[in-house]
Amino acid sequence: MSISIRDLWYRYPGSKEWVLRNINLNINSGEMVCITGPSACGKSTLLYLLNGIIPHALGGEMKGRVVVESLDTREHDVYELSTIVSLVQQDPENQFRTFTVKDEIAFGPENLWIPKHEILERVEQSLQIVNAKHLADRTMMELSGGEKQRIALAAALSMKPKILVLDEPTSNIDPKGAVELAQNLRNIRSKTNITVIIVEHRLDLFLWMSDRLIIMNEGEIVCNGAPRSVLQKYQGLLLKIGVRPPQTFELFDRLSNLGVINNSHYPLSIEEIEEKAEFFRQLFQSDFCVCAPVSSGRTSEGEVVIRVDGLTYDYPGGIRALDGIDLEVRKGEFIGIIGNNGAGKTTFLLHLIGILKPKSGNVSVLGMDTRTTPVSIIARRVGMVFQYPSQQLFEESVRDEILFAPKNFSIRENELSDRFKEISKTFDLERLQDRYPQSLSVGQMRRLNLASILIYDPDIIILDEPFFGQDYGHVERIMDLLEKLNEEGKTIMIVSHNIVELAEHVRRLILFKDGRIIEDGPTRRVMNSMVDKEEKQYFCTPVCRLSRLLTKHAVLEAPTTVDEILSVLMRRRQS
Amino acid sequence: MIKLKYTYVNVDSKVHNLNPIVKVLWITCVDVLAILVWDIAWLSLIFLSVFAVGLAANLGRRRLLDAMRPLKPLVIILLFSPSFILLPELRILSPNPSLIVLLVEGVAYGVTIALRFSCIIYSAFIFMMTTRLNDLAYMLVKLGMPYRYSFMIITSFRLIPSLEKYAENIKYAQVARGLNLDRAGILRRYFNFVKYTVKPLLISALRGSLTLAISMDSACFGAYRSRVFLNDVPYSKQDALISAVILLIMTLSIYIIFTGRLPILFDFSETIRRLFYPSGKIV
Numbered sequence: 001m002s003i004s005i006r007d008l009w010y011r012y013p014g015s016k017e018w019v020l021r022n023i024n025l026n027i028n029s030g031e032m033v034c035i036t037g038p039s040a041c042g043k044s045t046l047l048y049l050l051n052g053i054i055p056h057a058l059g060g061e062m063k064g065r066v067v068v069e070s071l072d073t074r075e076h077d078v079y080e081l082s083t084i085v086s087l088v089q090q091d092p093e094n095q096f097r098t099f100t101v102k103d104e105i106a107f108g109p110e111n112l113w114i115p116k117h118e119i120l121e122r123v124e125q126s127l128q129i130v131n132a133k134h135l136a137d138r139t140m141m142e143l144s145g146g147e148k149q150r151i152a153l154a155a156a157l158s159m160k161p162k163i164l165v166l167d168e169p170t171s172n173i174d175p176k177g178a179v180e181l182a183q184n185l186r187n188i189r190s191k192t193n194i195t196v197i198i199v200e201h202r203l204d205l206f207l208w209m210s211d212r213l214i215i216m217n218e219g220e221i222v223c224n225g226a227p228r229s230v231l232q233k234y235q236g237l238l239l240k241i242g243v244r245p246p247q248t249f250e251l252f253d254r255l256s257n258l259g260v261i262n263n264s265h266y267p268l269s270i271e272e273i274e275e276k277a278e279f280f281r282q283l284f285q286s287d288f289c290v291c292a293p294v295s296s297g298r299t300s301e302g303e304v305v306i307r308v309d310g311l312t313y314d315y316p317g318g319i320r321a322l323d324g325i326d327l328e329v330r331k332g333e334f335i336g337i338i339g340n341n342g343a344g345k346t347t348f349l350l351h352l353i354g355i356l357k358p359k360s361g362n363v364s365v366l367g368m369d370t371r372t373t374p375v376s377i378i379a380r381r382v383g384m385v386f387q388y389p390s391q392q393l394f395e396e397s398v399r400d401e402i403l404f405a406p407k408n409f410s411i412r413e414n415e416l417s418d419r420f421k422e423i424s425k426t427f428d429l430e431r432l433q434d435r436y437p438q439s440l441s442v443g444q445m446r447r448l449n450l451a452s453i454l455i456y457d458p459d460i461i462i463l464d465e466p467f468f469g470q471d472y473g474h475v476e477r478i479m480d481l482l483e484k485l486n487e488e489g490k491t492i493m494i495v496s497h498n499i500v501e502l503a504e505h506v507r508r509l510i511l512f513k514d515g516r517i518i519e520d521g522p523t524r525r526v527m528n529s530m531v532d533k534e535e536k537q538y539f540c541t542p543v544c545r546l547s548r549l550l551t552k553h554a555v556l557e558a559p560t561t562v563d564e565i566l567s568v569l570m571r572r573r574q575s
Numbered sequence: 576m577i578k579l580k581y582t583y584v585n586v587d588s589k590v591h592n593l594n595p596i597v598k599v600l601w602i603t604c605v606d607v608l609a610i611l612v613w614d615i616a617w618l619s620l621i622f623l624s625v626f627a628v629g630l631a632a633n634l635g636r637r638r639l640l641d642a643m644r645p646l647k648p649l650v651i652i653l654l655f656s657p658s659f660i661l662l663p664e665l666r667i668l669s670p671n672p673s674l675i676v677l678l679v680e681g682v683a684y685g686v687t688i689a690l691r692f693s694c695i696i697y698s699a700f701i702f703m704m705t706t707r708l709n710d711l712a713y714m715l716v717k718l719g720m721p722y723r724y725s726f727m728i729i730t731s732f733r734l735i736p737s738l739e740k741y742a743e744n745i746k747y748a749q750v751a752r753g754l755n756l757d758r759a760g761i762l763r764r765y766f767n768f769v770k771y772t773v774k775p776l777l778i779s780a781l782r783g784s785l786t787l788a789i790s791m792d793s794a795c796f797g798a799y800r801s802r803v804f805l806n807d808v809p810y811s812k813q814d815a816l817i818s819a820v821i822l823l824i825m826t827l828s829i830y831i832i833f834t835g836r837l838p839i840l841f842d843f844s845e846t847i848r849r850l851f852y853p854s855g856k857i858v
Contacts, residue, residue: 094783096790103709394774
């Protein structure tokens with residue numbers, strides 16, 4: 001037995017509420033366990049208990065026992081447990097202790113008094129396992145988010161742990177980085193007998209290689225078992241608490257409910273489908289056609305609200321961040337912006353609100369030249385939510401935080417009372433009105449960020465990674481609200497790595513690469529145009545890739561969402 | 576992605592290859608001279624010498640000029656503060672009752688202070704851009720400092736780029752929600768700065784530090800009295816020679832300054848005084 005947890009209860013110092021309640025869990029050596037659940041359900045806390053960070057470093061009240069490789073975590077210090085359990089955290093920026101890749105990977109073994117030649121061997125091996133030998137001589141600042149997480153993984157492996165623990169490792173990285181991280185984990189599993197425990201919201205990446213899926217809710221384990229059986233048995237409950245199964249699973253489950261297929265071995269990822277491509281082709285037979293209705297190519301007929309001509313911008317040090325961007329956005333468009341970390345997405349958004357000024361070219365927003373119009377004038381009509389939730393909270397209470405921008409824009413409070421109630425309700429903030437914003441969970445902070453800009457009813461809404469730290473339930477609520485606002489005529493632009501959500505909601509998709517726009521058009525068409533290109537297929541949904549797998553030639557209007565593929569199929573069957 | 580200014584720049588140069596101790600000596604020399612010298616011309620020369628070291632380090636003129644940007648508000652504040660804040664003291668100290676002359680004295684004092692701080696801060700930037708801090712920690716340990724303390728220094732440097740990034744994010748979020756910190760009076764501006772910038776910055780820094788602390792604990796940091804350092808940082812003959820030259824310059828300069836033999840290259844106050852009162856008579 002690798003890990004044994006008995007009757008575990010835990011609460012943080014100064015808190016009355018138990019974060020973990022009556023946890024009983026056994027994990028065997030070499031197992032890979034995926035833990036998921038809604039935001040703030042105690043997943044990360046459970047991980048901190050495994051390497052002794054709780055109770056030794058973070059304190060709090062703990063009842064019950066946690067035994068890791070025969071060591072009781074209460075009786076053994078963090079440094080003893082750290083040789084057994086290695087942790088990769090979700091924040092790729094702050095978990096680094098040094099400045100260069102080699103130093104970072106060597107940091108743990110150096111502390112353990114390992115001889116130099118062995119440290120070098122470990123550095124080499126760890127880099128090889130995560131396919132990052134080419135990064136060995138870089139500084140940490142030169143790496144993308146995905147590369148940083150791979151180095152964090154390599155640093156964890158250099159400790160030669162028996163248990164590897166990962167806390168939402170993909171939450172801050174782009175789809176390509178996430179896929180590479182998943183491949184690294186698969187590599188680790190095939191080459192070692194390390195027990196892997198991963199906390200994740202993005203089940204499609206890791207579930208197919210996991211032996212077990214554990215679902216947590218409100219500090220308790222509510223389901224525990226083989227991934228497929230847990231998803232099949234408890235799907236209703238999962239959706240209710242905010243856990244979304246992988247898209248491929250969702251599709252096959254609905255096909256089965258409709259009586260189209262009669263197979264209970266639902267695939268958990270596109271990789272599983274690719275491995276058994278022929279089987280799935282036969283399963284769908286000839287009555288499956290992937291052509292969806294042809295879209296017009298235009299996503300809105302409204303007036304132009306954003307016009308960008310030849311926008312170029314350089315970072316300090318002369319590195320080109322944006323390189324000749326041309327773009328027109330019409331009133332009422334609902335746009336998704338995708339691209340790898342460092343592609344220039346955020347820098348581009350900062351130009352739309354006038355915070356950054358173009359080096360060359362022009363940016364006009366709602367008829368205002370961003371070079372000459374003060375940011376405060378543009379900001380009144382363009383609401384922007386930034387990436388990091390806690391760095392955009394300034395007031396003492398949730399209520400004041402929501403009213404912060406209206407106060408700055410000299411909007412009277414009594415003009416907003418109805419809207420205030422509606423916004424508070426939509427974002428689940430009614431009960432939290434008097435709470436200190438910085439004391440909220442990441443998910444709650446994110447909702448507060450959104451509420452704080454929607455309150456003053458801007459014409460254009462720009463959101464940079466709005467789903468960060470959100471479970472499926474809240475993501476859906478946010479998207480439903482944005483859909484509603486879009487129907488009312490608001491122009492919406494979202495930067496996100498959550499391709500599945502974007503495919504389901506946005507009408508136009510823009511792909512950034514190296515400071516340029518390399519794809520732009522209706523969502524379905526853009527996604528299908530990328531599906532055959534190796535570097536771009538990370539930005540396609542599993543359904544899009546499945547559709548491609550089932551056809552001989554790429555079809556630009558092939559479905560990209562579960563609803564689309566089902567409607568095509570049903571229409572075909574009816575005719 | 577916003578590119579940060581004050582982190583190690585991975586290029587090859589003679590300055591990069593110097594032992595960190597030599598660079599610490601250089602910073603000390605710059606700081607000592609900047610504090611002791613009052614002549615604006617000498618201070619400008621020290622600042623130029625720091626810039627020249629940056630150029631020798633292959634950091635690029637553009638990066639070096641960009642790195643000066645944060646000095647701007649500091650220089651502006653320091654330049655004019657003495658004229659207003661210290662005016663009563665200057666009036667007592669100066670035998671000259673003319674308000675204009677006193678104001679000029681204030682500005683001259685402000686320029687000196689601004690140049691002094693610029694030398695100190697800018698040399699620290701260049702140090703950070705040319706030194707791998709693990710090497711510095713190693714050298715400090717070699718010199719007898721317990722490794723926990725040397726890493727404490729590293730960690731403080733390690734957090735600078737993060738703080739820089741947080742501060743930028745906070746500033747962007749403020750202006751995007753209509754907050755203009757410059758619109759209010761001085762007291763209000765100060766209050767707003769603490770409330771809307773310092774507080775979220777501090778909270779973000781604490782959050783980041785917690786992640787870093789967990790990360791260090793998880794890698795057995797502090798488990799033993801000492802630790803292994805993978806990279807050996809040699810102290811070469813060239814390092815010894817440059818250290819000796821720096822020490823010599825510092826000692827000689829201190830001697831010249833304290834014995835009053837340092838020539839005045841540019842007397843700012845006197846020049847302005849002559850400009851206003853060419854006859855030499857002050858009303």
